[in-house]
Amino acid sequence: MTEYQSGTIRKLSGIAVSPGIIIGKAHLVDRKTVKILYQYLIGEEQVKAEVARFENALETTERQLTRVKNGMADLVKEHAFIIESHLMILKDSMLTGSTIRRIDEEKINAEWALKKSLEEIRGIFRQIEDEYISTRITDVENVADRILRNLAGEDSDGIGEINERVIIVAHDLSPADTSELNIEKVMGFITDAGGRTSHTGIIAQALEIPAIVGLESATDAVQEGDLLIVDGNSGDVVINPDDSEIIHYQERQLGYEEYKSSIARISHLPAVTSDGHRINVSANVEFLEEVAAIKEHGGEGIGLYRTEILYLRSRKLPSEQELFENYREVAEIMAPACVTIRTLDLGGDKIAGSFELMNEANPALGMRAIRFCLKEPAIFKTQLKAILRASIYGQVQILFPMISGLRELLDAKELLDQAKRELEREKVDFDDRIRIGIMIEVPSAVTMADVLAAHVDFFSIGTNDLIQYALASDRINEHVAYMFEPFHPAILRMIKQVVMATKEAGIGLSICGEMAGDPLCIFILVALGIEDLSLNSRSIPLIKKIVRSLSRKEAEKDLENIFRLKTADEVRGYMMAKMQSIVPELEEKGYLGG
Amino acid sequence: MIKRIKIKNHLGLHARAAAKIVELGNRYRSTLFLRKGGQEVDGSSILSILSLSCPKGSEIEVNVEGEDERLFMDALEELFSQKFGEPK
Numbered sequence: 001m002t003e004y005q006s007g008t009i010r011k012l013s014g015i016a017v018s019p020g021i022i023i024g025k026a027h028l029v030d031r032k033t034v035k036i037l038y039q040y041l042i043g044e045e046q047v048k049a050e051v052a053r054f055e056n057a058l059e060t061t062e063r064q065l066t067r068v069k070n071g072m073a074d075l076v077k078e079h080a081f082i083i084e085s086h087l088m089i090l091k092d093s094m095l096t097g098s099t100i101r102r103i104d105e106e107k108i109n110a111e112w113a114l115k116k117s118l119e120e121i122r123g124i125f126r127q128i129e130d131e132y133i134s135t136r137i138t139d140v141e142n143v144a145d146r147i148l149r150n151l152a153g154e155d156s157d158g159i160g161e162i163n164e165r166v167i168i169v170a171h172d173l174s175p176a177d178t179s180e181l182n183i184e185k186v187m188g189f190i191t192d193a194g195g196r197t198s199h200t201g202i203i204a205q206a207l208e209i210p211a212i213v214g215l216e217s218a219t220d221a222v223q224e225g226d227l228l229i230v231d232g233n234s235g236d237v238v239i240n241p242d243d244s245e246i247i248h249y250q251e252r253q254l255g256y257e258e259y260k261s262s263i264a265r266i267s268h269l270p271a272v273t274s275d276g277h278r279i280n281v282s283a284n285v286e287f288l289e290e291v292a293a294i295k296e297h298g299g300e301g302i303g304l305y306r307t308e309i310l311y312l313r314s315r316k317l318p319s320e321q322e323l324f325e326n327y328r329e330v331a332e333i334m335a336p337a338c339v340t341i342r343t344l345d346l347g348g349d350k351i352a353g354s355f356e357l358m359n360e361a362n363p364a365l366g367m368r369a370i371r372f373c374l375k376e377p378a379i380f381k382t383q384l385k386a387i388l389r390a391s392i393y394g395q396v397q398i399l400f401p402m403i404s405g406l407r408e409l410l411d412a413k414e415l416l417d418q419a420k421r422e423l424e425r426e427k428v429d430f431d432d433r434i435r436i437g438i439m440i441e442v443p444s445a446v447t448m449a450d451v452l453a454a455h456v457d458f459f460s461i462g463t464n465d466l467i468q469y470a471l472a473s474d475r476i477n478e479h480v481a482y483m484f485e486p487f488h489p490a491i492l493r494m495i496k497q498v499v500m501a502t503k504e505a506g507i508g509l510s511i512c513g514e515m516a517g518d519p520l521c522i523f524i525l526v527a528l529g530i531e532d533l534s535l536n537s538r539s540i541p542l543i544k545k546i547v548r549s550l551s552r553k554e555a556e557k558d559l560e561n562i563f564r565l566k567t568a569d570e571v572r573g574y575m576m577a578k579m580q581s582i583v584p585e586l587e588e589k590g591y592l593g594g
Numbered sequence: 595m596i597k598r599i600k601i602k603n604h605l606g607l608h609a610r611a612a613a614k615i616v617e618l619g620n621r622y623r624s625t626l627f628l629r630k631g632g633q634e635v636d637g638s639s640i641l642s643i644l645s646l647s648c649p650k651g652s653e654i655e656v657n658v659e660g661e662d663e664r665l666f667m668d669a670l671e672e673l674f675s676q677k678f679g680e681p682k
Contacts, residue, residue: 094641
């Protein structure tokens with residue numbers, strides 16, 4: 001997907017995961033280990049100089065780490081401990097003391113000596129049975145890496161030490177990388193790897209800066225300091241643009257900002273189709289801090305409150321009280337609007353802070369979400385009790401993730417009943433008629449939708465996981481990310497089947513995956529008769545605006561045509577043309593890119 | 595002086611706890627060695643302490659030597675009994 005011009009790549013195109021257009025300087029973050037490691041023997045007379053060179057590198061490393069620690073944004077302050085432990089490792093006799101001893105005794109260069117010390121520590125750590133501790137070796141490797149870079153005299157500092165506003169160019173960014181970022185200095189992200197739902201996108205959306213992933217060769221094509229145009233609406237990157245390109249993109253940027261504020265002004269109004277059907281647009285929320293902004297963006301509730309963060313924030317499990325206070329606050333802020341609390345969905349692509357002990361070859365298909373909760377009923381019940389207790393402070397409903405069949409649902413409901421009985425014994429108030437729903441994200445749940453529907457009050461389709469499982473495509477694997485396609489006819493048929501089942505049973509249905517926030521998907525969702533959408537709160541104004549431009553009756557008539565199409569490309573093309581004719585300014589403003 | 599101390603905190607001698615021991619040690623002149631199951635490690639090295647692998651409930655031998663050993667030992671015992679400030 002690259003365009004060659006006079007021998008060098010000037011344009012790249014990838015997957016736009018966070019909107020916005022920026023023009024700025026590139027900053028490459030190379031996380032690949034320094035590969036070339038020269039090993040050589042040194043003479044007796046060079047020992048002193050070699051030790052001094054090593055100590056210099058240590059000092060530089062210490063300075064860098066201290067700067068990272070002090071410069072951490074409030075958002076990521078809780079990670080400061082990691083940097084502190086890195087500083088300690090830096091001064092540890094096992095790592096640096098032994099390196100100096102090796103230089104002296106074995107007469108080898110600093111890099112070689114450091115590598116040997118690292119190997120020794122690796123050996124020791126490998127024997128540690130406690131898996132949490134043995135995996136801490138990565139911290140040691142991180143520190144050694146940094147020292148090696150400083151020995152090589154590379155001043156391409158860590159990611160946290162940027163002092164002007166830049167566009168981060170990386171192969172991929174891990175949650176740890178982004179936690180090290182000096183956020184105020186980052187204008188946007190572009191990465192080689194990643195798919196539509198990768199972590200980079202989530203962070204960028206939270207920061208409201210553009211991001212493009214899956215560019216494949218960004219780190220090869222872009223040089224440090226290159227001027228870049230990043231169009232997070234279309235997924236295009238222009239390297240060292242000429243004047244006319246800059247002017248073109250500045251105009252697009254301006255147009256985009258204006259359009260954004262124009263739709264934001266009417267976002268508080270309900271989303272009603274032109275033929276009078278109201279669509280409820282709620283928000284997906286991860287952090288308590290996001291809740292306040294929901295109403296501002298026109299959100300009419302929380303369709304998905306993710307509860308993992310409290311479990312990931314500390315090494316210990318949160319208490320019932322801690323969870324309750326969090327849920328209660330959310331319920332109170334949103335009341336009388338509804339808050340759908342999804343029970344613990346740990347595992348898969350998420351970091352399992354408290355449960356690192358599980359090492360699975362295929363975590364997405366492993367011990368996660370409801371499976372984990374049913375295996376650890378005490379942990380699960382603690383959360384259920386907290387949700388139940390919060391239920392009297394607003395409009396709360398429970399959502400079980402990753403249900404694959406009736407057995408799991410019944411087991412989860414049984415534990416919910418136990419939690420209720422326990423609260424009764426403790427004489428604690430809760431809403432006994434709290435509504436229960438399940439995520440439809442495992443293909444077997446789609447097939448069994450009619451059976452499952454008889455046991456719950458509502459379904460919520462998690463399109464991201466459903467697509468991943470149905471199309472057997474890992475959305476964060478850069479090689480198959482292209483397959484992750486909501487318009488695959490199989491996905492549309494599955495959604496239709498779920499819609500039928502809910503209508504038959506007379507229960508609620510909401511869509512809470514990325515599809516609900518995708519301008520191209522809304523038409524189909526409305527046509528299918530879906531009335532509840534839950535999405536990233538910043539996309540709410542746009543989605544409401546699109547809903548207002550649609551007529552459900554007209555859309556329904558089109559369903560037959562859409563379901564006759566046989567490939568994802570055909571559907572995407574059809575929807576693109578459709579949206580271009582219904583809301584022409586969408587394309588103009590870059591919302592139909594991606 | 596040598597004392598046996600039981601590890602009571604939930605997580606055992608993990609990185610955070612080990613870091614606190616090293617930090618504490620920096621404030622005293624005495625040397626600190628920790629011993630468990632025949633393995634003795636330098637108490638000023640976070641990596642060494644981690645390599646001792648002490649889960650909750652295990653007992654370790656703490657050896658403090660030097661002019662301010664009593665003060666250091668008291669502070670250490672306090673740190674262990676406070677469970678390294680680990681929240682309950």
